[in-house]
Amino acid sequence: MTALERATGGFVAVARVGDVQPGTVRVVEVDGRSLCLGLTEDGEWGAIDNICTHDGGTLGEGELDDSAVECPRHGGRFDLFTGRVLALPPVRPVTAYETEVDGDEVLVRIGSA
Amino acid sequence: MTTATTAISLDAAAIADISKQRDEPDWLRDLRAAWWERASSTPPPTGQEEEWRRTDLAALPRDGRLLADAPRLDISGVAESGVILTDLRTAVAEHPELVRRYLGQGEPQASHAHFWALAQAAWTGGLFCYVPKGAHVDGTLVARTALPASDVTYLPVSLVVAEEDSSVSLLQQVTSPDGAAGWFGGIVEIIAGEGAEVRFANLQQLGDETWNIGAQRVVVGRDAHVTTLDAEVGSRITKVGLDAEMAGKGGTSKLLGLLAAGDDQHIDINAHQVLAADYTTSDLLYLSALYDRARAAFYGVTLVEQGTRQTSSYQECRNLLLSPNAGAEPIPVLEIKANDILRCGHGATAGAIDPIQLFYAQTRGLDPDAAERMIVRGFFEQVVSQIHDETIRAEVLTALAGRIGFADEDAA
Amino acid sequence: MALPNPALTQIPDSYKYGWSDPEATHLNIARKGLSAEIVEEISRFKGEPEWMTKLRLKAYRHFEARPMPNWGADLSAIDFQDIYYYIAPTDKAVQSWDDVPDYIRRTYDKLGIPEAEKKYLAGVGGQYDSEVVYHNIREDLEKQGVIFLGTDEALKKHPDIFLEHFGTVIPANDNKLAALNTAVWSGGSFIYVPPGVHVELPLQAYFRINTENMGQFERTLIIADEGSSVHYVEGCTAPTYSTASLHSAVVEIIVKKGARVRYTTIQNWSHNVYNLVTKRAVAHEDAVMEWVDGNLGSRVTMKYPSIYLVGERAHGEVLSIAFAGDEQHQDAGGKVIHAAPHTTSLITSKSISKGSGRTSYRGLVKVYPGCEKSKSTVRCDALILDEEARSDTYPYMEIDEEDVTIGHEATVSKVGSEQLFYLMSRGLSEAEAAAMIVNGFIEPIVKELPMEYAVEMNRLIQLQMEGAVG
Numbered sequence: 001m002t003a004l005e006r007a008t009g010g011f012v013a014v015a016r017v018g019d020v021q022p023g024t025v026r027v028v029e030v031d032g033r034s035l036c037l038g039l040t041e042d043g044e045w046g047a048i049d050n051i052c053t054h055d056g057g058t059l060g061e062g063e064l065d066d067s068a069v070e071c072p073r074h075g076g077r078f079d080l081f082t083g084r085v086l087a088l089p090p091v092r093p094v095t096a097y098e099t100e101v102d103g104d105e106v107l108v109r110i111g112s113a
Numbered sequence: 114m115t116t117a118t119t120a121i122s123l124d125a126a127a128i129a130d131i132s133k134q135r136d137e138p139d140w141l142r143d144l145r146a147a148w149w150e151r152a153s154s155t156p157p158p159t160g161q162e163e164e165w166r167r168t169d170l171a172a173l174p175r176d177g178r179l180l181a182d183a184p185r186l187d188i189s190g191v192a193e194s195g196v197i198l199t200d201l202r203t204a205v206a207e208h209p210e211l212v213r214r215y216l217g218q219g220e221p222q223a224s225h226a227h228f229w230a231l232a233q234a235a236w237t238g239g240l241f242c243y244v245p246k247g248a249h250v251d252g253t254l255v256a257r258t259a260l261p262a263s264d265v266t267y268l269p270v271s272l273v274v275a276e277e278d279s280s281v282s283l284l285q286q287v288t289s290p291d292g293a294a295g296w297f298g299g300i301v302e303i304i305a306g307e308g309a310e311v312r313f314a315n316l317q318q319l320g321d322e323t324w325n326i327g328a329q330r331v332v333v334g335r336d337a338h339v340t341t342l343d344a345e346v347g348s349r350i351t352k353v354g355l356d357a358e359m360a361g362k363g364g365t366s367k368l369l370g371l372l373a374a375g376d377d378q379h380i381d382i383n384a385h386q387v388l389a390a391d392y393t394t395s396d397l398l399y400l401s402a403l404y405d406r407a408r409a410a411f412y413g414v415t416l417v418e419q420g421t422r423q424t425s426s427y428q429e430c431r432n433l434l435l436s437p438n439a440g441a442e443p444i445p446v447l448e449i450k451a452n453d454i455l456r457c458g459h460g461a462t463a464g465a466i467d468p469i470q471l472f473y474a475q476t477r478g479l480d481p482d483a484a485e486r487m488i489v490r491g492f493f494e495q496v497v498s499q500i501h502d503e504t505i506r507a508e509v510l511t512a513l514a515g516r517i518g519f520a521d522e523d524a525a
Numbered sequence: 526m527a528l529p530n531p532a533l534t535q536i537p538d539s540y541k542y543g544w545s546d547p548e549a550t551h552l553n554i555a556r557k558g559l560s561a562e563i564v565e566e567i568s569r570f571k572g573e574p575e576w577m578t579k580l581r582l583k584a585y586r587h588f589e590a591r592p593m594p595n596w597g598a599d600l601s602a603i604d605f606q607d608i609y610y611y612i613a614p615t616d617k618a619v620q621s622w623d624d625v626p627d628y629i630r631r632t633y634d635k636l637g638i639p640e641a642e643k644k645y646l647a648g649v650g651g652q653y654d655s656e657v658v659y660h661n662i663r664e665d666l667e668k669q670g671v672i673f674l675g676t677d678e679a680l681k682k683h684p685d686i687f688l689e690h691f692g693t694v695i696p697a698n699d700n701k702l703a704a705l706n707t708a709v710w711s712g713g714s715f716i717y718v719p720p721g722v723h724v725e726l727p728l729q730a731y732f733r734i735n736t737e738n739m740g741q742f743e744r745t746l747i748i749a750d751e752g753s754s755v756h757y758v759e760g761c762t763a764p765t766y767s768t769a770s771l772h773s774a775v776v777e778i779i780v781k782k783g784a785r786v787r788y789t790t791i792q793n794w795s796h797n798v799y800n801l802v803t804k805r806a807v808a809h810e811d812a813v814m815e816w817v818d819g820n821l822g823s824r825v826t827m828k829y830p831s832i833y834l835v836g837e838r839a840h841g842e843v844l845s846i847a848f849a850g851d852e853q854h855q856d857a858g859g860k861v862i863h864a865a866p867h868t869t870s871l872i873t874s875k876s877i878s879k880g881s882g883r884t885s886y887r888g889l890v891k892v893y894p895g896c897e898k899s900k901s902t903v904r905c906d907a908l909i910l911d912e913e914a915r916s917d918t919y920p921y922m923e924i925d926e927e928d929v930t931i932g933h934e935a936t937v938s939k940v941g942s943e944q945l946f947y948l949m950s951r952g953l954s955e956a957e958a959a960a961m962i963v964n965g966f967i968e969p970i971v972k973e974l975p976m977e978y979a980v981e982m983n984r985l986i987q988l989q990m991e992g993a994v995g
Contacts, residue, residue, distance in 0.1 A: 448915075449917065459934075
């Protein structure tokens with residue numbers, strides 16, 4: 001992806017490919033936003049908002065079970081790709097972001113094209 | 114008027130200095146030191162405590178400038194002899210024995226102990242109202258304070274003592290300019306002797322960035338009757354602790370509150386009603402109208418002590434939400450350790466104006482804004498109708514008009 | 526006594542109950558204490574799929590990491606290492622009738638419970654062999670496609686449904702006791718009702734047979750598919766003796782679109798038990814969920830049945846009765862979370878404290894933004910009967926939507942002397958009069974109970990008021 005393509009597509013680099021172990025999530029900060037970036041065991045990347053909609057827990061400090069992100073505070077779960085709630089106590093979904101891998105960088109689509 | 118300020122790094126030396134600068138008697142210097150000791154050993158709330166979970170103290174401007182010279186206390190209404198109403202500093206100079214008997218003697222409400230102790234140690238102004246035995250004060254005593262700047266720290270103590278069988282109505286008002294963040298930590302202590310009758314109103318009209326961390330403690334003697342009205346109109350963040358101690362048989366207290374908040378205001382009230390003697394009554398009614406992004410939290414505890422007989426208590430908190438982003442958290446708690454109760458209960462509501470009411474008002478020719486104002490004013494009537502003092506009622510309604518508007522009757 | 530199963534009255538006198546054979550002869554997990562090894566052994570012993578073993582171990586980690594709640598009742602006497610986490614059925618039975626506390630034996634006498642049933646309730650000797658009765662009911666259900674099994678069995682027979690729903694309402698890390706349950710759970714009920722099926726007969730824990738009826742760490746999962754309805758009943762009003770002092774169950778309920786579930790519990794554990802339960806239901810569009818919760822026994826109960834209203838027009842109700850006698854603390858209530866527009870809820874709590882007992886109502890009504898036109902009413906009434914008794918009410922509310930109507934009212938009172946006087950002038954003794962008043966006080970909730978329970982409840986209250994038992 002060229003720099004222009006990135007910019008017009010709203011993509012921002014948030015990490016290098018080797019930064020995240022498969023089957024885990026971590027916190028990344030970009031553009032004043034805090035995101036939870038995850039890599040599944042199957043090698044797929046996903047990114048969602050970092051703050052749990054239940055009680056403000058930090059999702060990026062939680063666990064990744066297949067493609068379910070588990071909040072460390074009360075165990076609530078969100079789908080890593082869609083942000084959909086998979087287990088209570090949260091009831092509102094989190095925002096999910098498109099991801100792309102470009103070379104050895106992981107990109108997340110923050111702005112709108 | 115100059116506003117001589119001292120930089121507060123609140124410490125024992127600075128406190129001792131206040132006493133020295135003012136030539137205060139030894140007992141007062143010692144009293145301040147003892148309360149300072151208390152403040153140091155009582156850590157400020159961490160936010161884990163039940164009463165402090167809903168207000169974040171992190172941004173409280175604790176490094177502000179303490180007003181060394183209190184703003185002038187603007188007083189009116191004193192006519193009777195023997196009745197005292199002056200600023201606290203003058204009271205210490207002119208009535209030391211009386212002040213010494215009552216100042217700083219009471220135990221604060223646990224949740225606000227740190228701030229109570231700070232004010233008792235570091236007050237530089239305040240008021241002293243004293244009504245001797247059997248004296249009945251006609252009319253309404255009024256005491257107004259206008260803070261000169263918004264970014265200052267001021268921790269005044271208001272001490273009200275009504276001796277046996279006396280009666281008095283007192284309105285205290287504080288204002289400050291809009292603008293930068295300051296910290297107002299006024300505390301009020303009302304001591305009602307046997308058979309006394311006290312009506313007290315606190316009208317808070319601080320500037321839009323001011324922090325208001327206040328506390329009020331009411332001690333009701335045997336067969337005494339105290340009514341307090343807390344009108345919270347201003348400030349950015351208000352956190353008030355109200356403590357009513359019903360230690361005398363047959364005493365009654367009524368704690369009324371009116372909140373009209375908008376913009377990004379955050380108002381958080383903690384009440385503590387302790388019924389510790391037979392035949393006592395304590396009722397609480399807090400009403401709030403919340404606009405824009407305002408938020409009101411209320412956590413009140415009614416505690417009926419074991420072994421008491423025939424106590425009466427009702428705790429009520431009602432919230433009118435007038436915009437989609439307003440929010441309320443009313444939590445009235447009961448801890449009842451006696452069974453010989455005359456009545457005991459609580460109620461809490463939160464919600465929008467009943468659309469039917471709104472519709473009806475509009476069919477009477479009012480536009481939506483006017484209809485809303487009328488209904489909010491009607492909602493507040495539950496408290497307003499319990500304010501029997503004309504002066505207090507008029508002042509409070511005028512102060513609230515900024516948010517809720519005037520109803521035609523009140524404007525007259 | 527009428528056990529909560531009318532069909533039982535048809536059992537001939539000649540039935541006998543026998544011992545069920547233990548499924549394993551020596552269990553080295555039948556020792557006290559908790560550790561990752563024990564958790565793993567429990568799972569292996571049950572022959573569970575790998576994913577359940579992993580989940581149990583993860584839950585155990587969470588249990589270790591989480592602190593105990595610093596609110597609610599006093600839990601300082603619980604020693605987690607002094608508990609058996611898996612007991613074979615025969616190990617757990619009390620050895621003899623003489624070990625059963627006096628007050629329990631006397632209650633059974635007063636309630637007129639037949640000999641055999643007394644022993645069952647007291648956990649003495651063998652189990653009821655209700656296979657006969659259960660079998661007929663089970664056939665009917667199977668015809669309708671209803672699945673009603675013990676949770677252990679359901680995991681093996683219906684792993685797909687299990688995997689889809691287990692832990693989605695109460696995840697392992699929700700709170701310390703839920704983590705414990707997820708690590709060591711055993712027994713409980715699993716119910717699946719297919720779309721459109723209405724189960725007429727209230728399903729009872731009792732039907733499930735045998736081994737784990739009074740399990741300490743039961744795990745129940747109920748799924749009512751679209752448009753279905755079911756009523757589940759557990760517990761019984763007569764005092765139930767348990768040698769195990771910690772009971773920590775988890776109940777998850779999913780009420781899908783247009784479905785209806787009622788879950789009734791009457792708990793009367795012996796006074797050595799700490800009963801700490803997490804019960805939660807999620808109600809979708811047009812669904813109705815009702816918790817009927819009666820807390821009579823245990824030394825300490827902490828239980829707040831919850832309903833998450835996540836679909837439009839969902840409705841939730843919690844009806845709660847709590848009775849605390851000497852040394853008891855019932856810390857109960859209900860929680861409703863409004864997460865969709867046009868949702869409604871009702872919480873009604875009636876509590877009675879007597880002697881040195883303490884009842885606490887603890888509840889939450891939370892309304893998320895965007896739930897317009899929602900309505901919630903909470904009504905808590907408490908009766909304090911004696912000078913040393915205590916009652917508390919802690920009603921939390923978080924209202925973040927303007928266009929709603931939320932209300933909470935509570936009263937605390939004592940038995941009025943005029944009322945008493947009036948009834949006594951009609952020839953009742955003071956105890957009888959007080960019992961009548963107390964029964965009247967709880968009537969709005971008692972009338973929602975299956976009849977046998979209602980009758981039992983009234984009789985039990987009467988006995989308590991007379992001070993004849995416990």
